[in-house]
Amino acid sequence: MVEQLAVGLDVGGTKILGGLVRGADGHVLAQIRLTTPLADGSAEILRSLVAAVQKLKARADDYRSDRIVGIGVASAGHVDWESGEITDGTPNIPGWAGTSIAANINAATGLPVCCDNDGNAAAWGEAWIGAGQGKRSLVAITLGTGFGAGIYDRGHLLRGERGGGAELGHIILVPDGRPCNCGQQGCVEAYVSGTAISRQAQHFWGPTATTQEVFSRARMADPIACELTAEFARYLALALLSIFNICDPEVILLGGGIAAQADLFLSQVRSRLNRILGGRRWSGEQIQIAALGERAGMIGAAGQAIERFGLRHA
Numbered sequence: 001m002v003e004q005l006a007v008g009l010d011v012g013g014t015k016i017l018g019g020l021v022r023g024a025d026g027h028v029l030a031q032i033r034l035t036t037p038l039a040d041g042s043a044e045i046l047r048s049l050v051a052a053v054q055k056l057k058a059r060a061d062d063y064r065s066d067r068i069v070g071i072g073v074a075s076a077g078h079v080d081w082e083s084g085e086i087t088d089g090t091p092n093i094p095g096w097a098g099t100s101i102a103a104n105i106n107a108a109t110g111l112p113v114c115c116d117n118d119g120n121a122a123a124w125g126e127a128w129i130g131a132g133q134g135k136r137s138l139v140a141i142t143l144g145t146g147f148g149a150g151i152y153d154r155g156h157l158l159r160g161e162r163g164g165g166a167e168l169g170h171i172i173l174v175p176d177g178r179p180c181n182c183g184q185q186g187c188v189e190a191y192v193s194g195t196a197i198s199r200q201a202q203h204f205w206g207p208t209a210t211t212q213e214v215f216s217r218a219r220m221a222d223p224i225a226c227e228l229t230a231e232f233a234r235y236l237a238l239a240l241l242s243i244f245n246i247c248d249p250e251v252i253l254l255g256g257g258i259a260a261q262a263d264l265f266l267s268q269v270r271s272r273l274n275r276i277l278g279g280r281r282w283s284g285e286q287i288q289i290a291a292l293g294e295r296a297g298m299i300g301a302a303g304q305a306i307e308r309f310g311l312r313h314a
């Protein structure tokens with residue numbers, strides 16, 4: 001069998017992560033990290049993405065760059081999977097809405113390009129080679145600055161009509177609650193995200209308080225930090241309850257920077273869900289920590305390119 005490779009790119013509001021990924025097993029052969037250039041609009045970001053591809057192709061010489069079957073891009077915002085276009089942007093990347101990512105990168109590199117929402121790509125990556133490997137269905141949640149999500153079921157992702165599906169961070173958790181970036185009030189993301197935690201902490205410790213500080217203080221049994229962590233756990237449990245009822249997945253995977261602190265809140269989340277759902281269809285094992293860390297979107301995007309453009313029996 002001829003070895004097949006793909007380039008995966010993950011575009012976020014702060015960084016671009018790129019990787020040269022082996023199709024057979026998802027192994028990352030080379031990786032690159034760039035700061036997302038936000039000052040000059042979408043054209044500059046596209047130039048950075050193309051530059052990342054060229055650098056990864058150059059590093060692929062040892063492995064023969066003609067084995068690269070395509071490029072997968074994971075991006076924040078709503079993404080039309082068929083056209084590879086951003087149908088609705090994100091406040092974190094100004095000017096990104098309407099950008100034809102696939103067409104532009106294809107024109108610059110000559111390689112076929114697919115593009116998906118970053119939460120979807122992360123779910124694909126976890127299902128492919130991560131903590132969801134072998135699972136028929138899963139929901140992958142990225143707990144970082146925001147609340148990203150992807151819904152995978154039997155080889156398919158739920159994308160919706162124009163790529164706006166699976167936005168589980170914008171389920172209403174609290175009627176007329178805290179304002180959200182999306183314009184709604186009371187969204188999950190306004191309670192269950194790094195931004196939400198740091199905003200709450202700033203009420204107590206001033207404008208420089210961070211999410212990391214909350215967790216560090218919680219480890220030292222600071223009562224305010226423990227209360228903020230418990231509040232986070234309570235809202236996360238309620239969000240997961242809705243997600244469980246909507247999707248009935250084999251497993252819900254928690255990833256992103258906050259999941260690395262899960263020992264501080266996961267047992268509280270599990271016990272609350274145990275109380276609500278009882279033992280009928282809930283064992284507590286349906287919540288797990290994701291395996292691919294910050295590389296989930298990048299690896300998943302490359303996996304999607306392999307799936308879409310690779311030769312199945314090469």
Ligand SMILES: [Zn+2]
Pocket residue numbers: 169170180181182183184187188189
């Ligand atoms: Zn929202």
